[in-house]
Amino acid sequence: MPAISFQSVSKTYQVARGGALRALADVTFDIEEGEFFGLLGPNGAGKTTLISILAGLARPTSGRVAVRGFDVQSQYASARRQLGVVPQELVFDPFFNVREALRIQSGYFGLARNDAWIDELLESLGLADKADANMRQLSGGMKRRVLVAQALVHKPPVIVLDEPTAGVDVELRQTLWQFIARLNREGHTVLLTTHYLEEAEALCGRIAMLQSGRVVALERTSELLRAASSNVLRFKVDGELPPQFAARARVTGRIVQLPAHDALEIERWLAEIREAGLRVEDVEIRKADLEDVFLDVMSQNRQPAEAA
Numbered sequence: 387m388p389a390i391s392f393q394s395v396s397k398t399y400q401v402a403r404g405g406a407l408r409a410l411a412d413v414t415f416d417i418e419e420g421e422f423f424g425l426l427g428p429n430g431a432g433k434t435t436l437i438s439i440l441a442g443l444a445r446p447t448s449g450r451v452a453v454r455g456f457d458v459q460s461q462y463a464s465a466r467r468q469l470g471v472v473p474q475e476l477v478f479d480p481f482f483n484v485r486e487a488l489r490i491q492s493g494y495f496g497l498a499r500n501d502a503w504i505d506e507l508l509e510s511l512g513l514a515d516k517a518d519a520n521m522r523q524l525s526g527g528m529k530r531r532v533l534v535a536q537a538l539v540h541k542p543p544v545i546v547l548d549e550p551t552a553g554v555d556v557e558l559r560q561t562l563w564q565f566i567a568r569l570n571r572e573g574h575t576v577l578l579t580t581h582y583l584e585e586a587e588a589l590c591g592r593i594a595m596l597q598s599g600r601v602v603a604l605e606r607t608s609e610l611l612r613a614a615s616s617n618v619l620r621f622k623v624d625g626e627l628p629p630q631f632a633a634r635a636r637v638t639g640r641i642v643q644l645p646a647h648d649a650l651e652i653e654r655w656l657a658e659i660r661e662a663g664l665r666v667e668d669v670e671i672r673k674a675d676l677e678d679v680f681l682d683v684m685s686q687n688r689q690p691a692e693a694a
């Protein structure tokens with residue numbers, strides 16, 4: 387039995403002036419028990435909508451979702467118990483301190499004596515010295531750590547993280563991933579969304595990519611990278627890149643990255659840049675990474691926005 391099963395899930399939101407927005411269109415895939423699974427996609431692709439349906443917070447327009455065999459609508463309580471969800475939005479109760487918030491959350495799941503695990507969570511997430519601080523007194527990154535701890539108080543077999551590292555500093559990102567990876571080794575299934583593609587590449591065994599509510603890629607991470615298997619030419623330029631490059635290039639300030647399959651293509655790019663009158667420095671060639679694959683998949687599947 388899969389840990390999570392999405393069957394033909396569609397979601398249409400009613401929007402202003404009688405309009406409709408199709409956030410998810412016929413999403414179907416399973417996540418197996420014990421997987422570390424990545425759900426990627428640009429802003430507005432439908433990731434949070436899919437997670438909200440999974441968590442029973444939103445109803446699908448059609449389709450079914452089950453967590454370890456429990457239907458998220460007709461067997462809501464059983465399905466919910468299997469899940470720990472770290473939401474994308476920072477939501478918290480300003481009246482409690484960190485430890486109280488975690489005790490209350492434990493209470494929702496009928497766990498009266500949970501302090502040993504709460505202490506371990508506080509320790510693992512770098513919150514031990516904030517246990518008595520009021521939620522209002524925490525920084526944004528610390529609040530996010532509390533959300534992670536809250537999601538894990540009942541040791542859920544399926545852990546869902548909706549951009550858990552947004553706004554989190556480098557050190558905590560590492561601690562967090564060590565902790566989540568440990569839980570995954572111990573058998574917990576993990577579903578992760580993130581815009582940090584190097585995190586997804588390092589952590590996820592399989593990846594689904596959503597675009598405009600549709601699954602446009604679903605593959606083992608190693609397969610995605612192998613299928614791309616091209617090189618990337620990376621260099622700095624001393625001026626503005628002419629438009630014919632813009633469609634193919636990934637540009638960050640002066641740094642330009644272009645996909646190139648072989649030496650010939652690399653030579654051709656460099657010649658064209660030279661002809662455009664630009665000076666190239668710090669040239670480097672590397673293997674395509676997940677971000678390159680992602681941009682490639684997205685550009686191949688781009689289509690005009692469709693009405694529901």
Ligand SMILES: Nc1ncnc2c1ncn2[C@@H]1O[C@H](COP(=O)(O)OP(=O)(O)OP(=O)(O)O)[C@@H](O)[C@H]1O
Nearest residue numbers: 399401407409427428429430431432433434435436
């Ligand atoms: N409650 C809502 N009412 C109307 N439209 C909504 C609602 N929630 C989300 N949407 C729309 O549904 C689409 C998908 O949104 P969603 O939040 O699922 O995207 P996402 O993939 O999580 O994006 P991000 O990476 O920015 O978090 C967007 O076009 C969004 O504007």
Ligand SMILES: [Mg+2]
Nearest residue numbers: 433434435474
């Ligand atoms: Mg989202």
